[in-house]
Structure formats: structure tokens, C-alpha cells
Amino acid sequence: xxxxxxxxxxxxxxxxxxxxxxxxxxxxxxxxxxxxxxxxxxxxxxxxxxxxxxxxxxxxxxxxxxxxxxxxxxxxxxxxxxxxxxxxxxxxxxxxxxxxxxxxxxxxxxxxxxxxxxxxxxxxxxxxxxxxxxxxxxxxxxxxxxxxxxxxxxxxxxxxxxxxxxxxxxxxxxxxxxxxxxxxxxxxxxxxxxxxxxxxxxxxxxxxxxxxxxxxxxxxxxxxxxxxxxxxxxxxxxxxxxxxxxxxxxxxxxxxxxxxxxxxxxxxxxxxxxxxxxxxxxxxxxxxxxxxxxxxxx
Amino acid sequence: xxxxxxxxxxxxxxxxxxxxxxxxxxxxxxxxxxxxxxxxxxxxxxxxxxxxxxxxxxxxxxxxxxxxxxxxxxxxxxxxxxxxxxxxxxxxxxxxxxxxxxxxxxxxxxxxxxxxxxxxxxxxxxxxxxxxxxxxxxxxxxxxxxxxxxxxxxxxxxxxxxxxxxxxxxxxxxxxxxxxxxxxxxxxxxxxxxxxxxxxxxxxxxxxxxxxxxxxxxxxxxxxxxxxxxxxxxxxxxxxxxxxxxxxxxxxxxxxxxxxxxxxxxxxxxxxxxxxxxxxxxxxxxxxxxxxxxxxxxxxxxxxxxxxxxxxxxxxxxxxxxxxxxxxxxxxxxxxxxxxxxxxxxxxxxxxxxxxxxxxxxxxxxxxxxxxxxxxxxxxxxxxxxxxxxxxxxxxxxxxxxxxxxxxxxxxxxxxxxxxxxxxxxxxxxxxxxxxxxxxxxxxxxxxxxxxxxxxxxxxxxxxxxxxxxxxxxxxxxxxxxxxxxxxxxxxxxxxxxxxxxxxxxxxxxxxxxxxxxxxxxxxxxxxxxxxx
Numbered sequence: 001x002x003x004x005x006x007x008x009x010x011x012x013x014x015x016x017x018x019x020x021x022x023x024x025x026x027x028x029x030x031x032x033x034x035x036x037x038x039x040x041x042x043x044x045x046x047x048x049x050x051x052x053x054x055x056x057x058x059x060x061x062x063x064x065x066x067x068x069x070x071x072x073x074x075x076x077x078x079x080x081x082x083x084x085x086x087x088x089x090x091x092x093x094x095x096x097x098x099x100x101x102x103x104x105x106x107x108x109x110x111x112x113x114x115x116x117x118x119x120x121x122x123x124x125x126x127x128x129x130x131x132x133x134x135x136x137x138x139x140x141x142x143x144x145x146x147x148x149x150x151x152x153x154x155x156x157x158x159x160x161x162x163x164x165x166x167x168x169x170x171x172x173x174x175x176x177x178x179x180x181x182x183x184x185x186x187x188x189x190x191x192x193x194x195x196x197x198x199x200x201x202x203x204x205x206x207x208x209x210x211x212x213x214x215x216x217x218x219x220x221x222x223x224x225x226x227x228x229x230x231x232x233x234x235x236x237x238x239x240x241x242x243x244x245x246x247x248x249x250x251x252x253x254x255x256x257x258x259x260x261x262x263x264x265x266x267x268x269x270x271x272x273x274x275x276x277x278x279x280x281x282x283x284x285x286x287x288x289x290x291x292x293x294x295x296x297x298x
Numbered sequence: 299x300x301x302x303x304x305x306x307x308x309x310x311x312x313x314x315x316x317x318x319x320x321x322x323x324x325x326x327x328x329x330x331x332x333x334x335x336x337x338x339x340x341x342x343x344x345x346x347x348x349x350x351x352x353x354x355x356x357x358x359x360x361x362x363x364x365x366x367x368x369x370x371x372x373x374x375x376x377x378x379x380x381x382x383x384x385x386x387x388x389x390x391x392x393x394x395x396x397x398x399x400x401x402x403x404x405x406x407x408x409x410x411x412x413x414x415x416x417x418x419x420x421x422x423x424x425x426x427x428x429x430x431x432x433x434x435x436x437x438x439x440x441x442x443x444x445x446x447x448x449x450x451x452x453x454x455x456x457x458x459x460x461x462x463x464x465x466x467x468x469x470x471x472x473x474x475x476x477x478x479x480x481x482x483x484x485x486x487x488x489x490x491x492x493x494x495x496x497x498x499x500x501x502x503x504x505x506x507x508x509x510x511x512x513x514x515x516x517x518x519x520x521x522x523x524x525x526x527x528x529x530x531x532x533x534x535x536x537x538x539x540x541x542x543x544x545x546x547x548x549x550x551x552x553x554x555x556x557x558x559x560x561x562x563x564x565x566x567x568x569x570x571x572x573x574x575x576x577x578x579x580x581x582x583x584x585x586x587x588x589x590x591x592x593x594x595x596x597x598x599x600x601x602x603x604x605x606x607x608x609x610x611x612x613x614x615x616x617x618x619x620x621x622x623x624x625x626x627x628x629x630x631x632x633x634x635x636x637x638x639x640x641x642x643x644x645x646x647x648x649x650x651x652x653x654x655x656x657x658x659x660x661x662x663x664x665x666x667x668x669x670x671x672x673x674x675x676x677x678x679x680x681x682x683x684x685x686x687x688x689x690x691x692x693x694x695x696x697x698x699x700x701x702x703x704x705x706x707x708x709x710x711x712x713x714x715x716x717x718x719x720x721x722x723x724x725x726x727x728x729x730x731x732x733x734x735x736x737x738x739x740x741x742x743x744x745x746x747x748x749x750x751x752x753x754x755x756x757x758x759x760x761x762x763x764x765x766x767x768x769x770x771x772x773x774x775x776x777x778x779x780x781x782x783x784x785x786x787x788x789x790x791x792x793x794x795x796x797x798x799x800x801x802x803x804x805x806x807x808x809x810x811x812x813x814x815x816x817x818x819x820x821x822x823x824x825x826x827x828x829x830x831x
Binding site: 048051052053054055072073074076077079080081083085086087088089090091092093094095096097098099100101103104105106124125126127129130140 | 407483484486570571572573574575576577581582583584587590591673674675677678679680681682683684685686827828829830831
């Protein structure tokens with residue numbers, strides 16, 4: 001399998017601010033890749049470099065086998081982009097914008113466009129100035145999804161959509177992936193990332209701090225366990241890998257490093273287990289851990 | 299809570315937001331009124347000169363249509379303010395209507411009004427405060443304008459009536475804007491509607507005034523701008539005509555306040571027009587998009603150039619006779635080589651002014667590039683297979699070709715009217731047209747400077763206006779201040795041969811074209827190599 005996007009050691013500075021500080025990102029062909037990070041961590045800057053809108057200071061960037069700065073126009077024939085903050089021309093209708101962007105990219109499939117308009121419940125006759133934020137995003141989404149581009153770059157595409165439209169969007173992305181397309185999805189909506197993404201990269205302050213499949217990432221984190229035991233456990237809190245423990249007689253609540261589960265469970269069985277629930281870490285927890293680190297750094 | 303609660307706070311907010319714009323308007327309008335009155339007054343210091351002047355106007359339909367009638371050829375005041383009474387009032391109307399829409403519908407459309415409406419704010423507060431803002435602006439204009447005219451030495455009563463002409467017109471169109479702001483959901487459309495009411499008023503008065511004694515001169519009485527004129531400052535001071543503007547304002551405001559009390563926030567009387575669901579086949583390139591975005595503005599400028607060209611062409615022959623009887627200008631006339639030399643100099647100056655205006659068009663057309671870039675709309679286009687140079691060239695081409703079109707239209711209309719009036723189309727038309735064409739390289743240099751700024755130092759792209767202002771000042775003040783030739787040579791307009799009077803020289807023209815091409819190339823290359831945003 002080849003990589004649709006491979007970025008390593010990417011640096012970009014604006015004056016004195018170092019927006020990207022050695023960022024790495026690899027998106028394999030055919031996968032949906034989640035791109036996560038707090039506000040101002042460099043997601044949009046990375047995307048704008050991938051589109052050849054900004055020139056990197058240093059680092060290696062390959063997009064669909066080419067250099068995004070030098071080969072911008074040839075590469076752009078093969079990708080579609082939804083910006084995070086969609087602005088439209090006030091006196092062009094949504095339908096006109098969709099058609100125009102499609103033609104500039106090399107042609108839209110009119111049937112696909114009609115189907116998407118219906119699914120997103122978008123009125124293409126309204127003028128740009130009359131659309132709400134969510135509807136402007138729908139215009140950009142329909143334009144991108146109606147193209148036959150092999151790579152979709154979506155920068156927080158659903159921040160203005162309601163839950164029903166979010167659902168429609170998720171189904172569309174799954175269809176795109178099943179059709180063999182690659183998607184880079186920058187997002188703040190973790191349930192969306194959990195539902196859609198094969199792999200994720202988490203960035204912070206212009207650097208990649210985690211990357212891998214959701215399963216990999218979970219492995220690195222903690223599982224929550226709640227159990228009702230037959231007798232009070234001894235020395236449970238002192239076991240390696242046990243973090244927060246709340247032991248109240250025979251009731252225990254634990255946060256356990258996932259790779260230490262074996263030992264902890266053995267210890268619990270020794271005390272006799274009456275009931276047990278365990279929950280894998282949610283992406284929120286994963287995400288919060290990195291965010292909290294950041295807060296602690298400040 | 300009453301309907302007007304919060305009006306004072308909103309008024310303060312509006313005056314604070316307009317703290318730069320309003321003084322600028324007031325300054326420019328006052329300076330125009332007092333300056334024109336002063337210079338005209340000193341030019342026509344004898345009764346005979348004034349009679350000739352009035353007769354000249356009466357014979358020239360273009361003057362009558364554009365500036366209106368002179369009601370008393372003997373009155374120094376009537377002659378002095380003739381040029382600015384209607385045209386100036388139209389400017390005051392524009393200021394007032396833009397103000398009202400800006401603080402009503404435009405705020406409502408952007409959602410800012412919604413933000414403040416959640417506070418203690420009456421339903422009529424926004425409209426009331428916008429009208430008070432317009433009233434304040436008009437009053438602030440009234441005082442220095444009237445004082446200035448009195449200071450120039452014109453009669454007090456007439457000066458007050460002149461001030462009332464402008465004040466009444468300003469408030470009439472503030473009231474019109476109050477009404478159109480209720481009609482549509484978009485601020486732009488509301489501005490457009492109010493401006494077209496102004497346009498129709500101007501046309502009705504123009505037809506009425508130009509109709510002569512046997513024609514339908516009553517048309518002027520159907521127009522608010524006609525009432526302005528009929529107040530006749532310095533020529534009878536007909537105070538009673540004020541009844542018409544006052545009645546007009548009361549009716550418009552009554553309707554506007556009734557509507558504002560009944561409609562929903564954000565809604566308009568006229569539902570917004572929908573666009574096509576699909577783009578026409580021709581909207582399929584970045585150039586087509588650039589054209590679509592800029593064509594309306596270019597059309598408006600073209601109409602303006604056609605009218606200006608025609609007026610300048612119609613005035614050229616009268617230049618000698620208009621100034622003929624004052625002693626100072628007689629001397630000037632002799633020095634300029636008699637009547638034909640005077641006409642040639644007038645045409646050359648007129649084309650120079652058109653060239654400055656065409657440059658202003660070119661600068662604003664190029665600035666569209668930066669607006670598209672910072673508005674993040676360029677991103678969507680540049681993420682497709684459109685290249686940077688191609689995208690920028692689209693708007694640059696519109697700036698270059700559009701300004702060329704403007705000069706051709708202006709020159710053609712001036713030549714046609716000048717030729718028709720003299721009955722000598724064969725020689726006059728090509729003369730005038732050629733004097734317009736020869737200005738083009740200087741206009742292109744202005745466009746190219748702005749393109750270079752956009753490509754190389756995008757943050758300072760607005761300096762394009764500054765460069766134009768410097769060139770304008772060099773041209774206007776350079777000879778007065780006796781600046782050194784090298785300083786004058788900075789402006790491209792210095793190098794344009796002064797056709798039709800002077801000899802044609804090709805070298806400077808070719809150099810201007812080379813400079814424009816080099817700057818354009820530098821700008822496009824710079825844009826290809828820099829970061830976007």
C-alpha cells in the first residue's frame with residue numbers, strides 16, 4: 001500500500017511564531033485519517049501547506065507522489081478540499097458555486113450532485129449571502145463529494161452541521177472510503193473521528209504527539225474497571241499500572257494501564273469477583289490527556 | 299419598554315463608528331461648496347460676464363441636464379452656486395442614504411442588530427438612531443457650508459436657503475433609505491433601491507431642465523432634486539417650496555416606522571431573489587468568475603465615462619465663450635494660442651482627468667485580488683487546477699482591459715459630441731479619441747503598480763491609492779509649487795504627450811508600456827512565490 005500523504009519534519013514559521021515544529025503525518029491510500037489537535041495547534045497550516053497555498057520552511061512533504069508547492073495545479077486535479085471556514089461569493093447562488101468548482105476541478109457528475117443536494121437538503125438557488133454557516137459548509141461539501149477526486153481534504157467540515165446532517169456526512173464519508181478514496185479529516189468532533197477513522201494523528205504545538213490506529217492508541221492508555229468483590233483486596237492500589245483507585249470495602253474502581261490488565265485481573269480474581277464492568281478508554285480521554293499535558297505545560 | 303428605548307445609546311454607537319467617515323464627508327462637501335463659490339465669484343465679477351455665462355448655460359442642454367438652470371443671471375450668488383446646488387445636493391443625498399442603510403438594514407443583515415436587540419432596545423430604536431445620525435451629519439454640514447458662503451461675501455438669506463437645499467435633500471433621501479431598508483433583506487439591495495430613487499429624481503429634473511421653455515419643464519417638479527433647485531437660493535429665495543420636502547419626509551418616515559413596527563427582525567417586504575440552481579455553461583473558468591464578479595462595477599463605470607465624455611465634449615467649444623469676457627482669462631487665452639489652442643488645452647486636460655479616474659478604476663479592480671485572498675475565497679479556486687498566475691491574471695486583465703474600455707468610451711463620446719457640435723466630425727473625432735488613447739500607458743502603469751504591490755508586499759497593497767494620490771497632487775500642485783522636473787517626472791502622467799495641441803512623441807509612451815509590463819510581470823512572479831493569506 002502506498003502513502004497518499006507523507007510529511008516529515010515539517011517546519012513553518014510566521015514571523016516569530018513557530019506554527020509547525022517538525023510535524024510528521026502519514027496518510028495511507030484508501031484510509032480515512034483523523035487529524036486532531038487543539039485550536040491553534042497547526043492543523044489548518046498543515047492542510048494549507050498540503051494544498052500548496054503556503055510554502056514550508058523545511059521538512060519533506062509528498063502528496064499523491066508529488067511536491068504540493070511545485071506541482072500544485074497537476075495535483076489539484078486529483079483532490080477536493082473543504083475549508084474550515086467556508087466563505088462564498090455573496091451574489092452567486094450555491095448551485096452556481098458547486099458547478100463552478102466542479103468545472104474548475106474537471107467536471108462533476110450531475111446525477112451525483114443532484115443526489116447529494118437531496119441528501120444534504122440544500123437549496124441551491126439561494127445566494128451566497130443568504131446561507132447560514134452550516135449551509136455554506138454544505139455547499140462546499142457537495143462540491144467536494146460530487147467530484148471524482150481520489151483524495152478528499154476536509155478541514156473541520158461539520159462544525160456547523162446539525163446532528164442529522166452530521167449523520168448524512170458520516171454515511172457519505174464511509175461511501176467514499178468504500179469507493180477507494182483517501183480522506184484526511186481534521187475534526188474536533190471525537191465521535192465522528194471514532195466512527196469514521198481508520199487511523200488518527202494527534203498534534204500539539206505543531207508536533208505530532210500520537211499517531212496510529214485507534215486500537216493502537218487505546219493500548220497506550222488506560223482502561224476503567226469497576227468491580228464488586230467477595231472480600232476486600234490487599235495491596236491493589238500499589239500494583240504497577242494502577243493509577244487512580246477508589247476502594248470502598250469490597251467495591252473498587254480503577255484506572256489501569258491497558259498493558260497491565262493481566263496482573264490486575266489476576267489480583268482481583270484472587271479476592272473473588274461478584275460483578276465486573278470494564279470500559280476501553282474513549283477518544284475523549286485520549287484526547288484530554290494530551291490537552292491536559294498542554295495545559296500543564298503552560 | 300417603549301418602541302424608542304435605547305435610541306440614544308445606538309446614536310452614540312453610530313457616531314463613534316462613523317467618527318472618521320462623517321468628518322471626511324463634511325469636509326469634502328464644505329470645501330467643494332465654498333471653493334466653487336469662491337472661484338466662480340471672482341471669475342464673473344461683472345454683470346455682463348454673468349449674463350454671458352448664464353446665456354451660455356441656457357444654450358447648452360448638457361449643462362442644463364447635469365447642473366440645472368440659472369434662475370437669475372444678475373445674481374452673483376446664483377451664478378456662484380449654480381455648479382454645486384444640484385450635484386452637491388445629490389452627493390449629500392448619497393451620504394445620507396448610505397448612512398441610514400449602514401445603521402439599519404446592513405446591521406440587521408450581518409446579525410449585529412440581533413446582538414444588541416436582545417438588550418433593552420425598542421423596535422424603532424435602530425431606525426430612529428440611524429435617522430438621527432443622518433440628521434446630525436446634515437446639521438454639521440449645514441453650519442460650516444452656510445458660514446463659508448457668507449464668509450465668501452454672498453448674501454446671508456440666500457446662503458441659508460442654499461444650506462436648506464442641501465439639508466432638505468439629505469433628509470429626503472435619508473427618509474427614502476429608511477423606507478427601502480424595510481423593503482429588502484440585503485443591505486446592498488436597499489442601497490441600490492435608494493440610489494435608483496435618487497437616479498430617477500436626477501433624470502426627471504435633468505429632462506425637465508433641459509426641455510427648454512416649450513418642453514415638459516414640469517417634469518422637474520416631480521423630482522425631489524427639482525424641489526431643491528426650485529428653492530432658488532440668491533434668486534428669489536422661495537422659502538415656501540420647503541413645504542414639499544417636509545411633506546415628502548413625513549410621508550416616507552410614517553410609512554417606514556409603521557413597517558418597522560410590524561415586521562420580523564431580519565425580514566423584508568420583498569422576498570429575496572433566488573439565483574439559478576445551476577451555473578450557466580459559460581461560468582466554467584476562473585476568468586469567467588472574475589468577469590462575473592467585476593462586470594457590474596465595470597458597467598457602472600462605463601456609463602459614468604460615457605456621460606462624462608459627452609459632457610466634456612459638449613463643453614469644449616464653449617470654453618472660450620464662457621470665460622471670454624473676463625480680463626484675466628483674455629490674457630490666458632492669448633497666451634494659449636487663441637480659441638483653438640484653448641479648446642485643445644481643455645480637451646487635453648479633460649482626457650487627463652478621465653485618465654486619473656480610469657486609473658482609480660484600475661486600482662480598485664486589482665484590489666479585488668486581495669479582497670478575494672483575505673476573504674478566503676481565493677483558496678477554494680486555488681485548490682482546484684487553477685494556477686496562481688492564471689487566477690491573478692484574470693482580475694489583472696479586467697483591470698487593464700476595463701480601464702482601456704473606459705478611456706475608449708470616454709474619448710469616443712467626447713469626440714462624437716465635440717464633432718457634432720462643431721459640424722466637423724471627420725477631424726475632431728479622431729483628434730479627441732487619439733488624445734484619450736495616448737493616456738492609456740500611464741493608466742496601465744497605475745494598474746501595474748498595484749499588481750506589483752499585491753504580488754510582492756500584499757500587506758501594503760492599499761498603497762496603490764496613495765501612489766495615485768501622489769501622482770494626482772504632482773500633476774495639480776507641481777506647476778503651482780514650481781517643482782523640479784525630476785520630481786514631476788515621477789508621475790507617469792507627466793510623460794503623456796499633451797494631445798491634441800502638442801506634438802505626438804512615441805518614446806515616452808513606449809517606455810510607459812515597458813514599465814507597466816515589467817511591474818505586472820514582477821507582481822505575478824512575486825505572487826507565485828509567496829504564501830497565501
